[in-house]
Structure formats: C-alpha cells, structure tokens
Amino acid sequence: MINNKSELAQNLWNTGSMGCPILDFHGHMHEYSAIYFPASSPEGMLKTMDRANVRMLMYCSHLALYDPTDDKKYHVDVVKKYPDRFRAYHSVLSRYTDPEKAIREVEEYPDVYLGFKFLCDYYAVPLSSPVHDPFFKYLNDTKKICLIHTWGGSPYNGVDEIRKVVEKYPDVTYICGHSFFGDENHAFDVFKDAKNVYFELTAVPLMRGFVERIVQHIGSERMLFGTDLPWFSTFHGIGTVLSADITDEDRKNIFYKTGDKLLSRYSWYTPIDK
C-alpha cells in the first residue's frame, strides 16, 4: 500500500490513481547522448503523464540545451500542438548566449515560454557570470520564472552562486532544480526566508529523508514536483512523495498547489484550484 498513513497513497494503490493532479516543473524531451530513453517524444511522454495525472510539464528539450542553433524549433511546435500539456523554458547556453534573440523569442511566443532554464554545471560557467545578466534583468522586470540546475558544492550553480544572483535580482522567481542535492542544509540556512526561491524535487528521491527535511526547513508551500522526464519515472517521484513522512496536505502542495499559484501569473494558465 506504499504508506498506510496516507490517503493519497492508499488511493493510488487501490485504484491506480491518487485523485490528485500533478504539475511537473522539471522536464526534458528528445534523445540524449548519455542515456537510453524508452519514450522521449512528446507523445511517448504523454503516455506517462496521462497515467500519472500530470496536467502540465514544464520542460526544456535536450536539443535546445546542447545545440545552439535554434531553440524555437525544439519548443514552439510541441507546445502549440499540445497547449494544455506542455510549456517550455527557453534554454540559456552560457557559452553561446544571444540574449537579445532569446528574449525576443520569449516575447514573440508568450504562450510557449514561461521563462529560462540555466544549466551552468554542464557548461562550466558560473550562474553569476555577467553573460547571464541580461536574462536575469529581463526575468526581474517581467516576473517570469527560471529553472536553475542546482547541485551541492558546484562552483557554477551551488548555493553561493545562486545566492549572488538572488541578491542582485530579488524579484525573479527561482526554481532550484534538484534542491542543491548534497548541500541542502547550507541551502536551507541561506534561502530559509527567500520567498521567491523554490525547491524542486528531481533527484531528491535518491536520498531518503530529503523530502521531509525540505518540508521542515523551507515548507511545502515552496516545494515543486519535478522528474526530469523522460529521465526518471513520474511514478518514482510520486512514490517518493507518498512514502515521505509528511502530511497529505504537504503532498498536495508539492504535487500541484504550489505550482498552481506560481503559474497563475500567466494569462494562458487556468488554475486548478480556481
């Protein structure tokens, strides 16, 4: 039954559905050199999303993160084909930045892009590098969202790098992908009162007790569900949240309520909890 103390867990075990929608804030798409994916196309990913009741996936295609030629073609067609299911983060390839073009595309397709994705570890460029300033200035002015790959101890997107940017651009909404895995206690201290800094759960399932500690130190109102889909099974993430020693109210915040509030700033979004 997964967890005898959770009604959501019992629902899932007994009926195959928790009866709770999910908003997934950390996804990808398409093939990737280091991994074999059974299902990395939009249609393949939708099969999992449908079964898991994932209303919407916010993603940045692997192609857009590794091929600097054209972000649009990897995102616009997919989101326009499935407008109720996908939204994209425009990639920021730190060594190939063209902020003017990127911002123009985000402005040109407001129904496609919800903001930017930063993957600094993979490009070996610190988040606080001046090359990122135009993007954060734009995000700060427009109140759009960014997803940042964060990892404990990283000189590129560890706690100290995120802190520098948060202090410089206080009005941006930061989604910290992987919740500073490995240096989370430091992150809890630094971002405890930073209301615009959200902790996202991809990779968190790989350390038992992590979910509980984020709830304890940051609160489920600042936690977002994420899977790296098509990397990790959505049901693996669900199983983690259902297994954690937290309340079903916390679980609902993580699965969709926190995200529902965040997305309500976009005109294209119809809130679940309207």
Added chain:
Amino acid sequence: MKVYDCNLTYGFNVSKRSHELCETMEELCKHMKNAGLTGGLVRAVSSDTVGVNFGNDQVASEIKNSDLDLWGAWSIVPSITNEIPSPEEMPKLMAKNKIGALYMNPEAHRFLAIPSVMKDYLTMADKRKIPIVFNTAWGISINDVSNLMEAFPTLTCILAYHSLWPNARTNLPFLSLYPNLYLDTSYMLDDQGIEYVIGKFGADKLIHGSGFPELYIGQQMPVVKCADISDKEKEAILHGNFEKLMKGADLK
C-alpha cells in the same frame, strides 16, 4: 496483493547519519508493515562494519523474531581464510536459518571478487540455484559483476546497479546474456523502463526492491503498480519471482 522487497538493509553504521539508517529489526519491520510489505530479503549492515560472522549471525537470529516473511542474506568472503562456513556446509546452514541468498562486499571485506578466488562458493551456488545478490550499493563494482557472470553464466543472481542516472545500457545486456539473472527494480528509475524490459524479456526477470533505508521503502511500488503491463506481470514482479527464487534453491 502480496509484495516482497529483495533489497532491505538494517543495522547501525557509525559512519552514516542516523536519518539515513534503519538501525534495528524492529524499526525495519515497522517500516515494512506501514508500506504493506509481506516480507523480503534482509541483510545486516554489521556484516560490513563489524565483521562478516557477526552480521550473518545477527540477521539469522533477528529475522526469526519477526511476524513478516523475512529471508536473510549472508555475506561471503574467500574460503581461504576459513572464516565462514565452507561451501559444503553452507546450504544446510542456510536452510536452518532461512537464509535466501548470498552476497559479496569486496570493498568492505577487502578481497578480490574474481572468478578464481570465489570459484568454490559460486560453483556450489550455481549447481544449487542459490541466489547471489550483486548490489553495487553494497560494495561490488559492475565490472566485478561482469567478470563473475562471464565465468559463471548460469548463476542464479539478483543484480542491483546503483546509479544516479537511468542505466538501461548497463543493465539490459546482463538480462540478455544471462538466463538466470534477475534485475532488482530498486534503481530502475527510467520512465517506462519496466514496460520496456517486460516487452523485451518478459515479466520473469524483474524483482521488486526498494533499496531501503538509503531509499524510501515505498517509492518503487507505484512504478510497478501503475506500469502499463498486465496484472499477472505486476504480480510476478511484486511477489511471484521473489517467492520462486527463495524457494527454488536446493539446500539439502
């Protein structure tokens, strides 16, 4: 539905933080019951920290006190030092103590896990269909596993390849090459990975595991329960294959 877990550990480990551990058998059983588990294969981490005999004795004596259907896993080291029961003595002692499988932790016990060194135990296990657990989170490298399986290709074994990333390219060749190798689902993180493996190899090759207490005890249950496979296939993964393995060994 019965659910077994082939990847459970308990015991004190002074080099880890307490929230990463499940320190006692009582605590383990409490977690198992809350998750609705019927039983499982359990090892005592003290085999790796205190000593191989201490841990093996501990798990054998403590699973007897549980009302769950628990099977112990015993750690083995090279027979040359005569520390543990010999390959000839081992089956009878396993039967007496409800020990369902053997495993190696060459990292903790500091030995070479190579075919020539472990030949006597592995030949015995191979003949008797005694499962060997190869769990890379328990101190054996995937290269060691590969070399051992090349030397003993019909060995009955459970493979758990611990990785932060989806790992089909590493796991699937093992399933393809070795007829009696089962894959523990603990680290099968890939989206639609279960469906893919079943489509290629059938449901008889997967065994539900959690990796508890490092990982959450219930986190892989939805992966199986909600997979796009038949109920019969789910039952095979959640309990049928485990029961078949535990009862299939010749321990006479």
